[in-house]
Amino acid sequence: MTDTTAQPAGGTARIPGSKSITNRALLLAAAARGTSRLRFPLVSTDTVAFRTALADLGFRVGAADHDEVWEVTGAGRGPTGRTDVWCEDAGTAARFLPPFAAVGHGRFVFDGSAQLRARPLRPLADTLAALGAAVTTDPSGGLPMTVETEGLDGGAITVDSSLSSQFLSGLLMAAPLMRTPVALTVDGLVSRPYIAMTLALMRRFGAKVTEPRGDVIQVEPGGYGAVDLTVEPDASTASYVFAAAAVTGVTVTVPGLGRGSLQGDLRFADVLRRLGARVEVTEAGTSVTGKGRLRGGFSVDMGEISDTFMTLAAVAPLADAPISIRGIAHARLKESDRLAAVAQNLRALGVDTDEGHDWITVHPGTPTGARIACRRDHRIGMAFSVLGLRVPGITLDDPSCVGKTFPGFHEELRRLFPAISQPTSPQRQGSR
Ligand SMILES: O=C(O)C1=C[C@@H](OP(=O)(O)O)[C@@H](O)[C@H](O)C1
Numbered sequence: 001m002t003d004t005t006a007q008p009a010g011g012t013a014r015i016p017g018s019k020s021i022t023n024r025a026l027l028l029a030a031a032a033r034g035t036s037r038l039r040f041p042l043v044s045t046d047t048v049a050f051r052t053a054l055a056d057l058g059f060r061v062g063a064a065d066h067d068e069v070w071e072v073t074g075a076g077r078g079p080t081g082r083t084d085v086w087c088e089d090a091g092t093a094a095r096f097l098p099p100f101a102a103v104g105h106g107r108f109v110f111d112g113s114a115q116l117r118a119r120p121l122r123p124l125a126d127t128l129a130a131l132g133a134a135v136t137t138d139p140s141g142g143l144p145m146t147v148e149t150e151g152l153d154g155g156a157i158t159v160d161s162s163l164s165s166q167f168l169s170g171l172l173m174a175a176p177l178m179r180t181p182v183a184l185t186v187d188g189l190v191s192r193p194y195i196a197m198t199l200a201l202m203r204r205f206g207a208k209v210t211e212p213r214g215d216v217i218q219v220e221p222g223g224y225g226a227v228d229l230t231v232e233p234d235a236s237t238a239s240y241v242f243a244a245a246a247v248t249g250v251t252v253t254v255p256g257l258g259r260g261s262l263q264g265d266l267r268f269a270d271v272l273r274r275l276g277a278r279v280e281v282t283e284a285g286t287s288v289t290g291k292g293r294l295r296g297g298f299s300v301d302m303g304e305i306s307d308t309f310m311t312l313a314a315v316a317p318l319a320d321a322p323i324s325i326r327g328i329a330h331a332r333l334k335e336s337d338r339l340a341a342v343a344q345n346l347r348a349l350g351v352d353t354d355e356g357h358d359w360i361t362v363h364p365g366t367p368t369g370a371r372i373a374c375r376r377d378h379r380i381g382m383a384f385s386v387l388g389l390r391v392p393g394i395t396l397d398d399p400s401c402v403g404k405t406f407p408g409f410h411e412e413l414r415r416l417f418p419a420i421s422q423p424t425s426p427q428r429q430g431s432r
């Protein structure tokens, strides 16, 4: 590992497509009548797992132009038959595919990695059972999950969305394929902007959805029609290069991610403004210009944009006063217990950190180098890599964990900041 302090470059970042849009669009296209085209989909472990799962369920997904276009032949219905479905590490696969299977006919067994098996599913299993499917899960309430079904009728149902919004997104996307209208009452929603994304994409594929009351969403039967959709760059991924601009004092621009974005995580821009960076969000894209110095002394609720809390927490020691992040209890239920992972790594760097069930406070400090324990969590690896642009001697125990959403992350950070050492290590120590 070499450390240098030469001037960083910045510039226009090449951020791959949104994971959340890609996997929703894959499912909606498979459910639709006709052939859909997805332009600039994300190609990563999570999305390849999702498209492979759809192929295993009997849907044709072709790739053209070096994966710049994915073409999905929809069936206008759910899957049929008896199929084992591998969800790998993808929360979206484990939460979106079982409801889709439940509106089909047959017997479907979902499973995934040990990491995914540890994540909650019970509220989804309970709701599918209440709608008429025969559902079994592991006694822990997680994967493996078996769904036996002859389609679903619909009706009025309450969805506990306090652990994850993905349960509700999965049920919503399956709802137009149920035999009668569905009225979903939402109980305790986290990560709300992802529901707005789900509804916007369902409407784009022609679904009839209304929100008669604040906590009720009504979906009519009638299925979906094929579309041609361009996938935006991923806003959660963009948070790393934006934070990198803020801590190094350069400008980074992400074209194609701007006003009108479907992604709530673009609101990380507001957090960057509080840190003192200049942020410009236009129709064409988003630019962040850093001062190199970060302003602290604030507390921010990141419950609706929790995938970006680690980006802030990792650079927070560079600020001139403490930063508190709250409302993020559900971040303990992701690829890792992210609050614990962030606190552990900051302390390993010598940074004073306080932590509670749903909050973390990071104090200003002078981090020393250390080996970051990634816990097979892509966002831990990417967030601490940003701090590595300013702190010599940071290495990752598992650089390839970034492949879940951005396989080319290290190369892109090196291209944008060529003069600065990168916190990678050739050894991969994560286990599958
Ligand atoms: O619906 C989605 O695409 C996502 C919803 C969020 O999860 P939760 O709703 O579990 O917080 C987010 O963390 C995840 O990366 C993607």
Ligand SMILES: C=C(OP(=O)(O)O)C(=O)O
Residues within 6 Å of the ligand: 089, 090, 091, 092, 307, 334, 335, 379, 405
């Ligand atoms: C929580 C995440 O992923 P998943 O879709 O597996 O929930 C994430 O990407 O940060």
